[in-house]
Amino acid sequence: MTDPGIEKAHIEALSALALTPRHCPAAQRYAADLPAAERARFSALTDSHHVVLRALAPVRDYAVRCRKSDVAEWADKAIAAEQLRIQSALKHLHFICCELEAEGCPATVIKSLDHWPPDLGNDLDLYTSAGERAVVEVMRRRFGAALEARSWGDRLANKWNFRIPGLRESVEIHVQRLGQTGEHTRLARRFITRRVTREVGGYRFLVPAPEERVIVATLQRMYRHFYFRICDVCNTARLIEEEAIDYSELERAARLGGIWPGVATYLKVVADYAAKYREVELPLPPPVAQAALFGAGRIYVKDKFLRVPMLPEGARLYSSEVTTLAMKGDVPATFRLSLLPPLASMAALAYKVTGSDKGVW
Incomplete structure (x- = not known):
């Protein structure tokens, strides 16, 4: 387990590298001076925060200038691996989007492409206004996708996760609903009616x-x-x-x-x-x-x-959302949100006992 003080220092350095890459000498020096074992933890942290390229590029540049060859090699290796992952993920994502659209399942890429340039999310997230049966059928027939086990939270949110052969990332598709309990349907429709085209890595995607x-x-x-x-x-x-x-x-x-x-x-x-x-x-x-x-x-x-x-x-924030939707007369959304406190309690208990809340959340 990482010491809280070290973890906080890592986060502060990572924040400076990602937010001010051209003006962060202290953060560059901090990362470059880490022992080899701690570099691995720092690298994992860049992945957890989806800033691998944004954070490690300035570290590599600093290491090259200061002739720290081992640090430069470490950063270069991580950057090269991430770039290869992104290239593969974008290729698969574009194919998935094209096939869903061709099969009558309008799809918008949500969250995953927000990190570009230059990074990409670790999951490929989409929203579709199509029905769940159509989505599952397309994913299985066109990609040989395996449907992952769904938690209670996934079922409430009408969220489906797929594993595709040859693709490292999980494909997460939100079907007709958004929100932790799937409470948002009218709001969700805007992700189709107001989507825009964006070019990423040589591919064209429809995004929010x-x-x-x-x-x-x-x-x-x-x-x-x-x-x-x-x-x-x-x-x-x-x-x-x-x-x-x-x-x-x-x-x-x-x-x-x-x-x-x-x-x-x-x-x-x-x-x-x-x-x-x-x-x-x-x-x-x-x-x-x-x-x-x-x-x-x-x-x-x-x-x-x-x-x-x-x-x-x-x-x-939760109370405000429930109150507002109840006053609007949105009974289905209010009911769904009423299920959140017991679900959250179950997730917290599961995490405490097993170290994971995946079966619930």
Whole structure:
């Protein structure tokens, strides 16, 4: 088990490398001076945060300048392996998307491509408005895909995971629903009706509009996992800097799903955390700052990630979502969300006993 102090130092160095790759000499030196055994842990951490290329490229450059050949070789090897993985994953992902579309299953790539350039997620995530039977049939017939065991959480969310021969990554397909309990259907449809084309690695993909990118990141970070990866900060900070987000449209959509406080808080955390390393404030419009419940000051490092406190912060967001959807008269969504507390308790117990919550969550 990694010492908490060392883990925090690793995360801080990794954050600086990913967020300020051209201006992080202390972080470059920190990574380059790690003992060989600790380098392996640091490399694994870059993978966990989906910033392998963003973080290790500046370390390699520093090692070359300082003639640290062993460090340069370590970084080069990790970078080359990741680039090969990405090339293979993109090729498979493009084929999967094309086949689903051709079979009448509209598919949008969610989350996985948000890290580009230059990184890619460790799973290939898609959303489709097609029915589950059609999706499963296409995946089995066209790719020889094996359906992975589904947890109770997967069933509620109507999420299906597939293993395809020759593909390292799992393919995760969200069918007609989004959210931890599959509570969002109207919001989910926007991921098809508002999708846009994006070129990645020489392939053309259909991806969510920037507003939906923020929404799906919020659902994952503020309403499900309650932790951030460094890639989340990098990805969303880039959207803010490029002025790609239509905040009025984002607020309208988030209010539709009862998650505006969570979206605003997610953006506030990203802006605060990025500013800590870049020493430059990211501009957020007043309505976002006013709606945010807290900022990066409440985030802490534990078990490899940047954690969002469950109490009272996570509970407040959950209560707000339930109340809003109930007041809108969305009985199915409210019922689904009512199942979350016992499901979360079961997952916590399973994790404590077995070290894994996969059978539940």
